[in-house]
Amino acid sequence: MSSTRIANPGPLGLLGFGMTTILLNVHNAGFFPMASVILSMGIFYGGIAQIIAGIFEFKKGNTFGATAFTSYGFFWISLVGIMVMPSMGFGVETSHEFLAVYLALWGIFSFFMFIATLKANIALSTVFFLLVILFALLVIGNATGNAAMLKFAGYEGILCGAVAFYLAMAEVLNEQYGRTILPIGERHA
Numbered sequence: 060m061s062s063t064r065i066a067n068p069g070p071l072g073l074l075g076f077g078m079t080t081i082l083l084n085v086h087n088a089g090f091f092p093m094a095s096v097i098l099s100m101g102i103f104y105g106g107i108a109q110i111i112a113g114i115f116e117f118k119k120g121n122t123f124g125a126t127a128f129t130s131y132g133f134f135w136i137s138l139v140g141i142m143v144m145p146s147m148g149f150g151v152e153t154s155h156e157f158l159a160v161y162l163a164l165w166g167i168f169s170f171f172m173f174i175a176t177l178k179a180n181i182a183l184s185t186v187f188f189l190l191v192i193l194f195a196l197l198v199i200g201n202a203t204g205n206a207a208m209l210k211f212a213g214y215e216g217i218l219c220g221a222v223a224f225y226l227a228m229a230e231v232l233n234e235q236y237g238r239t240i241l242p243i244g245e246r247h248a
Contacts, residue, residue: 067116067234070227072112072128073186077223079105079135080216084193088213098139105135123175134165159202166194182226188221229246 079100086093113129145152153161173187193216200208216219229241 068115073227075108080220087170098163
């Protein structure tokens with residue numbers, strides 16, 4: 060007899076988001092140049108792994124998880140495309156001002172997703188709150204050409220990714236042990 064129960068896809072999606080966000084923002088903070096490690100994580104873990112997690116959230120009937128993971132998975136793939144497609148002869152390089160518009164759209168999307176997390180645990184709300192702040196900093200930094208703002212965004216982005224990483228590990232450990240190992244700030248109705 061086969062089971063129709065599927066594993067929680069949330070940790071996979073959160074790790075794809077969190078680890079890729081940390082790597083990109085280690086670059087934004089000025090520690091490393093843009094490198095293939097960031098681009099490949101953007102495509103394969105931030106992108107494809109989150110999309111897979113999102114598809115499984117669809118199967119579970121979780122509209123929020125499905126929307127978040129598939130959307131941010133495609134965000135990462137499109138971001139890598141923005142970076143590499145001009146060098147492959149597809150379109151011209153995106154100006155910082157136009158990149159700010161792209162990031163602003165994602166920031167608006169993230170703000171509404173943050174509102175939805177106010178019915179979820181505090182850790183998830185924190186991830187999305189920090190993500191909205193990150194997009195705002197990136198928009199301002201790109202629109203104005205303010206390198207210090209972009210560097211500060213890098214540090215804030217590392218924090219955002221780290222909280223997502225923590226939440227993923229909390230979900231895995233708490234489920235595995237059947238009790239709270241790492242607290243996530245459950246909200247009760």
